Amino acid sequence: MNNFRYKMAQFFVGRTGVDALGRTVTWAALILMLLTMITHSNIIYLLAMACLGYSFWRMLSKNYQKRYNENQLFLQKTVRIRGFFSRLIPNIRNRFDGLKRDYQQRKVYAIFKCPTCKQKLRAPKGRGKIEVTCSKCHTVFIKKV
Template structure:
């Protein structure tokens, strides 16, 4: 049985981080759909089953480069979300010492010390100046 399975899986993709995420998301969606009434609940359940089927299709897939590319895409998205949360955590921790603004021209995030009154802020990225209360 074990040897048969190893032969069956040879040349197939198997599991990765994206697959783990898909099966967890599938489980969460299917469980959630039990408690959500109506069409929305049905849709959540269908999405959950689709995610589960997709996760198995990926495990047994022979197109390894494509599955690896999907996983790289997933890891990049996950990293972006993690960075966003890390930034929010830092801003919250420093909220009494610094104020954060966005440059009106290039959207660069800028940090200035609090409690200096109205100050002129010059964006180090694009050189735009604007006045804000710190």
């Protein structure tokens, strides 16, 4: 057996470990440290150290019930902001997929406007000169695609 891992596991028995609150505070500490490097601000540095200290202390705390309650409270208070972020990521992905679809369509379809009403129209590319009937005003015109 791996003795070190066993000892580590023993060490963490009955301790809180890393939960959502702990993870957030650790991220906050990392971001604050990054800000310290940019701004050289002592206050931000102290905040970073406080966050880091707090996250370690929480992780090693043996008062599991109390830490659990804190975490639950944290999850309750941040339900809206977490919802915002969990919606934001699929939104970005959808928009990206939309752009990709447009790009793929541009390869297959010629996109042009009706000369009369400026309605956006499209036709499959590579057919040469075609007779187009506008879907909106029914103007018929010749278009090379």
